[in-house]
Amino acid sequence: MKKIKFLLTLAVALMALPNMNAQNPTDLIADWERAKAYTMEYMEAMPADKFDFKATPEVRSFAEQMLHITDANYGFTAAIAGIQSPVGFGESEKTEDTSKANVIKLVNAGYDFVIAGLQQISAEELSDPITLFGQFEMTKAKALDKMFEHQTHHRGQATIYLRLAGVKPPNEKLF
Template identity: 30%
Template sequence: MMLCGAVLSVAMSVLPAVAQEAAKKEAPKPAASPSQAVLDQWNDIGRKLIAMAEDFPEDKYEYKPKPEQRSFREQLLHASDSNYFFTNPATGQKMPTEEDPSKNKLKSKSEVVAFVKKSFADGAAAIKAKGDSGMSETIVDPYGNRQVRLGDLAYELIEHSGEHYGQLVVYYRVNGLVPPESRPKK
């Protein structure tokens, strides 16, 4: 019995080294191109917010943790409206002139879901159209009165969406729900 334990112990200590040697023989995967890296992050946060928009019960879409805060619906619309602060300049359009133009227009869950999907699809299309060289183009950010690279602006909006994703996780939890991303994977 002790011999079996000793053999098993030696095997367990050797296996990681063998796996590391095998991994060293394979060439590492190349880094994503600059535009592909932006696109991957853009699509990832978009996927998470779309899943929430589709999943959250419609009868709770107007839920607010406190009266002065945005509702679940307004949070989604704010994040989606904000995407156009990247998409518009990336596609040669003017920056949006108001913060949340859709919040008084889109009321039903189906309208909100469609808009969240559209805002992320529009941004993804702009990133693809710009490509690597386009992500290095600079624009003047009228709100910060500074020059900014389009890729950096995209990352700012990705971060912004991530912040709202975190807030929406709280909306789920205080309603006794589990966000889609936190559920066990099948």
């Protein structure tokens, strides 16, 4: 009897393994709303005349960093949610209008697309497999982790841009 109980417990635990990384979509939406607000703080902190600032000639400008986040957010979300992106691949970063007002508008629209896409995904779907960008096999939950990591990475790079522009970056926003 103990053996059967043990085997049943083990079977249930093993079936749960693929879902251990999956989060509740409500929590994911809250995280992305926080990320949007945090990114907005970065954009608001940067003076309008510094949006085209580059730390060195070889790197993206501050505006391009923000728009790169946006392009990735559209691409990841379209793949994860199985919906059409309203923005072509790399289109945001190629915009000629890198004014503070336009960049804020485009970046916020990208975050809104992420949040709307997450509202279409159920908790069960987070464990569904997808192929990301035609080459990376993972679950939707793992792809969401990668997307969040990507935007965090590039927003973190923007900290240096703010410092070099003489601006104190926003405080950490974990919660």
